[in-house]
Amino acid sequence: MINEANARIESKLEVKAYLQDLKFALNNGAxxxxxxxxxxxxxxxxKYxxxxxxxxxxxxxxPVDALKRELLSLTSEDYIQTVKDIRFPKRSEMRVFGKVYNGIDDVYI
Structure with a gap:
């Protein structure tokens, strides 16, 4: 379960480092x-x-090609928060990003 008690906001530097690692992984066989x-x-x-x-x-x-492209296009400006899913305590935290598509559709990534 994810709730606000399990959420935090990382610094812009931390988010940029995460995105750099993500992009490196995606560009190198992940x-x-x-x-x-x-x-x-x-x-x-x-719909959800x-x-x-x-x-x-x-x-x-x-779908995989589209997702890869969209993940590679993320910026620190798209970052919303970092959350820990308490249903799976051994898994790493998840970074939540969001983008607007078609001028109106808010999509969490």
Missing amino acids: KIEFQAKRYIDYNRNE TNQYTVNTLFPDEN
Whole structure:
């Protein structure tokens, strides 16, 4: 579970370092796996699923290629917060980014 008690804001320098590491990994063979069907999505409004978002924003693209491109385009200005998912305490924190697509669609990355 993620809530505000599990969130923090990193410094701009920390975010830039994270993005630098992410971009290095993506440009040097890191693999992205796109989960079209996730267990959590079964009871969720389809509009709020990864599959719907990717199919809507990038209808004619391979989802993995589109995700890689979008991850490589992230900047520190897109950063929102860093969160710890207490359901999985051994996993690393997640950095949350957001972008606006089509002038109106807020998308969390």
